[in-house]
Amino acid sequence: MRRYAGAMMKPRTAFDKMWDAHRIADLGGGTGLVLIDRVLLHERTGGIALKSLADAGRSVHAPAHAFATMDHVVDTLPGRTDRTTMPTGRDFIVATREAARAAGITLFDLGDSRQGIVHVLSPEQGIVLPGVTLVCPDSHTCSQGALGALAWGIGSSEAEHALATSTLRVQKPKTMRITIDGRLAPGVTPKDLALHLLGRFGSAGAKGHVVEYSGEAVRALDVEGRLTLCNMATEFSAFSALIAADETVFAYLKGRPYAPSGAAWEAAVADWRDLASDEDAVFDVELHVDAGEVCPMVTWGTSPQQAVRLDRTVPAFDAVAGRDTREAYDRALAYMGLESGAPLIGLPIDAAFIGSCTNSRLSDLRRAGALLQGRHVAPGIRAICVPGSSMVKAAAEAEGLDRIFLAAGFEWREAGCSMCFFAGGESFGAQQRVISSTNRNFESRQGPGTRTHLASPETVAASAIAGAIVDPRTLA
Amino acid sequence: MTPFAQVTSLAVPLIRDNVDTDAIIPSREMTSVSKHGLADGLFAGWRYTERKGRVPNPDFVLNEPRFAGASILLGGANFGCGSSREHAAWALAEYGFRVVIAPSFNPIFRANCVRNGIVPVALDPAPIAAEPGPITVDLPGQTVSGASRHWPFAIDAEAKAMLIGGLDEIGLTLQRRDAIAAFRAADAARRPWAYFGG
Numbered sequence: 001m002r003r004y005a006g007a008m009m010k011p012r013t014a015f016d017k018m019w020d021a022h023r024i025a026d027l028g029g030g031t032g033l034v035l036i037d038r039v040l041l042h043e044r045t046g047g048i049a050l051k052s053l054a055d056a057g058r059s060v061h062a063p064a065h066a067f068a069t070m071d072h073v074v075d076t077l078p079g080r081t082d083r084t085t086m087p088t089g090r091d092f093i094v095a096t097r098e099a100a101r102a103a104g105i106t107l108f109d110l111g112d113s114r115q116g117i118v119h120v121l122s123p124e125q126g127i128v129l130p131g132v133t134l135v136c137p138d139s140h141t142c143s144q145g146a147l148g149a150l151a152w153g154i155g156s157s158e159a160e161h162a163l164a165t166s167t168l169r170v171q172k173p174k175t176m177r178i179t180i181d182g183r184l185a186p187g188v189t190p191k192d193l194a195l196h197l198l199g200r201f202g203s204a205g206a207k208g209h210v211v212e213y214s215g216e217a218v219r220a221l222d223v224e225g226r227l228t229l230c231n232m233a234t235e236f237s238a239f240s241a242l243i244a245a246d247e248t249v250f251a252y253l254k255g256r257p258y259a260p261s262g263a264a265w266e267a268a269v270a271d272w273r274d275l276a277s278d279e280d281a282v283f284d285v286e287l288h289v290d291a292g293e294v295c296p297m298v299t300w301g302t303s304p305q306q307a308v309r310l311d312r313t314v315p316a317f318d319a320v321a322g323r324d325t326r327e328a329y330d331r332a333l334a335y336m337g338l339e340s341g342a343p344l345i346g347l348p349i350d351a352a353f354i355g356s357c358t359n360s361r362l363s364d365l366r367r368a369g370a371l372l373q374g375r376h377v378a379p380g381i382r383a384i385c386v387p388g389s390s391m392v393k394a395a396a397e398a399e400g401l402d403r404i405f406l407a408a409g410f411e412w413r414e415a416g417c418s419m420c421f422f423a424g425g426e427s428f429g430a431q432q433r434v435i436s437s438t439n440r441n442f443e444s445r446q447g448p449g450t451r452t453h454l455a456s457p458e459t460v461a462a463s464a465i466a467g468a469i470v471d472p473r474t475l476a
Numbered sequence: 477m478t479p480f481a482q483v484t485s486l487a488v489p490l491i492r493d494n495v496d497t498d499a500i501i502p503s504r505e506m507t508s509v510s511k512h513g514l515a516d517g518l519f520a521g522w523r524y525t526e527r528k529g530r531v532p533n534p535d536f537v538l539n540e541p542r543f544a545g546a547s548i549l550l551g552g553a554n555f556g557c558g559s560s561r562e563h564a565a566w567a568l569a570e571y572g573f574r575v576v577i578a579p580s581f582n583p584i585f586r587a588n589c590v591r592n593g594i595v596p597v598a599l600d601p602a603p604i605a606a607e608p609g610p611i612t613v614d615l616p617g618q619t620v621s622g623a624s625r626h627w628p629f630a631i632d633a634e635a636k637a638m639l640i641g642g643l644d645e646i647g648l649t650l651q652r653r654d655a656i657a658a659f660r661a662a663d664a665a666r667r668p669w670a671y672f673g674g
Contacts, residue, residue, distance in 0.1 A: 021667075024659045025652065029633030033652065035659060037670050045561065047509050058646065062660075064672060088507045095509040132670055139560040139584055155562035155588035156511070157645070165649045167656055171632050173583075203494055204554040208583045237554055239583050260669035268669035303494045325552075328493050421559075424504035440558060442496045448527045 011278035013175050014244050015210045018150040018275070022133050027169060034170045036162045038065055038127060040118050040136035041105075043096035044072035044423075049137060049159040050099035061166045063104040067127055068096060070110050071117045073423060076355075076386050076413035082110065085425030103163075116389020116415040119143040119357040123227065124391050126256025130245035130272040135162050139234040140357045140439065146226035147253070148245025148275060150210075153234060173239035174284040176209040177277075180217035182291040187473040189367075190225040191359055191437070191456035193217070194232040195297035197289065199307035202323050206238035209285060212277060213243050217291035223252040224361040231358045232439055235304040244276040296471055298344055299441045299454040301332035306441070310459065310471055314342045335443055336451050337431065344469050349453075350432040351382040352464035353446070355413075356420040359437035359457045360388030362395050368461035369401045371475055372408040378467025382428070383410040386418040410464070422447040435463045477593045479642030483574045484612040487548040489605040490519075490537055495551055496558030497585060501567040503559075514567035548613060550601035551578035556585025565592040575613045577601050577620065590635045591645065597629045615640055 012020070025033040041049065046068050053060070060066055073089040074080060082090045093110070100107040108115045114125060119140055122128045130148030135141060137159040144151035154162070162168050184193060198205070211233050213226075221229065226243050233241030250269050253259045260268045298310040305323060308315060317329050317340065324332070333339065338347075354360065354368055365387065377383045385405045387393035393415050396402060402412045419426055420438040427447025428434050434452050437460050441452040453469065462472035504527075505517025516530070523538055525531045532539040549568070555578035556564060565588040568576070576589060577597040589596045595615055604611060607622030614620075615636060620627045638645060649656075664671045 021663075024656055027634060031632065031634040033649065033656075035656075035663065044506075048511060051509065052511065056646075091509050129670065131667070137560055137562070139558065141560075153560040153584050155560055155565070155584060155591065157562060157591035158587060161646050161649065164646050165653070165656060166660065167649060169634060169645065169649065171634065203557060204580055207554070207580055234584075235557075237557060237580075237582055258672065260672075264669050268667075271667065271669070305494075325493060328552075331492075421498070421503055424507065440496075440498075442498050442558060444502065444521050445498055448521070 011280040011282070013277040013281040013283060014148070014212060014242060014275055015150065015175050016281070018131060018133065019172060021131070024167060031169055031171050033167050034133060036135055036166055036168055037132035038067070038134040039159065039162045040122060040127070040134065041066065041068040041096070041159065042072050042118050042138060043070050043074070043092045045137040045156050045159065047092055047095035047099050049156045049163065050103050051095060052156070053160045053163055054099065054102065058164045060103045060105060060163045065166070066103070066105040066163060067108070068100045068105055069108040069118050069121060070096070070115060071416045074110060074416050075425070076416045076418040078414060080110065080414055086423045089423070089425065113390050113394065116391065117357045117360065117417055119227070119231070120361060120388035120392065123147055123223065124256070124389060126253050126259030129253065129259060129268070130249060131275050135159070135168065140231055142233040142238060142240040143227050143231040143357055145240050145242030146223060146230040147249050148242060148272065150240065150242065152240035174209045175212065176206055176285040176287065177212045177214055177283040178287045178289060179215040180213065180289050180291050181215050182217060183220060184217050184291045184294055188294050188296060189456040189458060190221055190228040192297045193294050194229050195299065195304070195307040195454060196294045198232065198235055198304045199297065201236070201287065203235060203303050203305040204237045206233065206236040208237065208239050211236065211238045211241040212283070213241060218243055219246065222363065223249060224363045227361065228358055232304065235439060245272050296456065296459055296473065298459065298469060300336065300338060300344060302335050302441055302443050303332070304439070304441060304454060306332055307454070308344070310344050310455070310469060313344065314338050314340055316340045345471060347469045348433070349381065349435050349463055349468060351428050351434040352377065352460050353384050353419055353434055353436040353438065354457050354460050355384070355386030355388065355418050356438040357388065358439045360386060360392065362392050364437065364457040365392070365396050365401050368457040369404045371458060371461040371472060372410070372465070373404050375408055375465045377409040377464040381464055381467055383464045384413060384419065385410045386413040387415050390415045419446055421445055422450070435460045435469060477642040480574060480593055480595060480615050480639045482612060482614045483547050484610050485547040486543055487550050487577065487604055487611050488537055488543045488546045489550045489601065491550055491552045491601050491605065493552035494554045494557055497556055497561050497564040498558055500556065500564040501561065506561070506563050511566045512570065514563055515570035518567040518571045545572065547572050548575045548577065548611060549573050550605055551576055553579045555581050557582040560584045562588045562592070565589050565594055569594055577604060590638055593639065593642065595639055599627055599629050
């Protein structure tokens with residue numbers, strides 16, 4: 001029996017199918033009580049949620065379905081312990097460890113070979129699967145929609161609710177399909193595509209919608225590339241993003257520790273095949289993008305929508321007037337120390353960062369490493385690479401990538417979120433210009449006064465070598 | 477959560493687009509494993525003259541003496557974008573804000589507001605900012621009123637009920653625990669692979 005599709009039913013989107021399969025009750029006014037299959041936590045907010053739940057005399061409803069990791073607060077310096085460069089960071093680590101133990105949920109603790117950034121380790125372990133609902137008090141949870149799941153970021157109160165009841169009360173979001181026709185050109189990456197979409201449609205471009213990415217260019221991406229694309233849907237103000245699961249996803253998941261095996265695997269794959277949007281499904285919004293138009297991108301301002309082709313100049317106000325107010329534009333330029341019309345290629349940088357839930361997976365490190373091999377970062381550049389998980393780090397080291405990064409003058413760190421954001425510990429410093437494979441270029445995101453330019457790992461690596469922003473395709 | 481009906485206050489205009497939750501409460505201000513003690517860190521990067529200091533920046537709107545005690549904040553489009561940290565809503569609520577009026581909100585931030593007694597009102601803030609005196613936000617009536625003008629606003633029924641009732645959402649859902657258990661049992665038979673049953 002086909003469970004998600006029925007001959008007599010009206011065509012449905014992948015989102016509709018997952019919503020229908022998880023809706024326990026209609027609460028009226030467009031709100032549903034939705035079954036939650038997976039709850040993921042990290043030490044930044046997980047400890048608070050678990051503690052608050054326990055203080056209210058409540059327990060975790062389905063501990064086997066909840067997982068916690070250490071990624072946000074932990075140091076990534078070699079030889080790390082519970083002590084952190086972030087003041088009071090240890091409190092978060094200890095509180096989360098104790099609360100996870102008391103609640104009986106699985107914790108990927110410091111020293112565990114599976115520890116890592118929550119959105120890196122979950123696919124790696126097969127915790128996220130096609131067709132599951134997955135929530136985490138982290139806005140980048142949308143990344144995990146790359147495996148065909150309905151995965152979205154929530155706050156701490158909602159995390160408590162999901163833990164206590166295995167459900168959430170959710171206002172049903174609208175749907176948007178973004179079809180990427182054609183193929184990305186060689187040397188153009190999923191990160192460039194994500195920044196292209198933000199530059200074109202704006203940081204509120206998907207406001208509250210579930211975005212389904214489809215089209216030839218998306219189907220051609222491997223799972224890690226899909227994770228990068230879906231990761232930045234929150235920068236797009238989406239409720240979440242997803243990509244229908246296909247053979248690429250099934251092959252990726254097979255044999256993962258928490259994925260089904262044996263006969264259950266076959267049954268699961270049969271179910272998952274039915275999850276794709278029906279051919280005639282209607283989306284609230286449809287957008288089309290030509291993959292051939294996408295070029296290597298970089299941000300020039302303090303919002304991810306302030307992104308341009310890196311071979312262009314800082315746009316004049318008139319070019320962005322439909323998006324940015326004059327005040328926002330002037331403020332961004334002043335903060336970034338840039339002027340209208342300034343070329344981005346050749347802009348000197350002080351630091352380079354490769355890491356984060358956007359771009360810290362093995363394929364990211366391999367592509368950056370290929371550019372770094374036999375080269376060295378420019379004098380005075382602080383360059384840091386932080387693998388997304390301890391598994392990524394181990395796999396990278398097994399193929400010698402650590403030696404390439406170290407020989408090129410990069411720091412090679414332990415896994416975690418690290419300097420994607422400033423939590424009071426390490427930072428790049430005021431007015432320091434950083435080219436970064438992360439997802440947010442907000443004011444002071446990477447440190448008070450730090451100037452962040454978002455780009456692909458390739459662009460970060462190539463720019464570190466040049467000491468200035470460059471097009472990575474010109475390096476090879 | 478404090479039940480919400482009506483609030484009258486001057487409205488603080490912080491009408492910038494894409495105000496992110498890092499700006500509302502910088503990560504460095506989230507130093508304890510707690511929902512409390514965050515009001516001092518609200519907008520810290522803009523509100524104080526130095527990063528670690530507590531000397532008010534006289535150019536920041538929140539520090540204008542006339543806005544002391546204000547409980548309505550006016551924001552720009554895509555307000556509360558970025559990190560999902562609920563600390564942003566906790567800090568706003570602890571500071572005393574009960575209403576944020578902005579053209580649009582980030583979805584996670586909006587949900588966090590509702591769960592902490594802050595009414596997210598989706599309206600253009602510009603004409604409201606032009607009102608000379610205090611404004612009143614009436615949630616049951618779904619209106620914002622100034623001295624001379626009124627603006628109706630839309631809000632979903634669930635959020636409205638939660639805010640007005642000051643409801644314990646978990647308690648509300650747990651009243652359905654039998655239905656949830658029955659659904660899960662049937663679902664586990666349908667989708668054993670989602671229950672680690674493989």
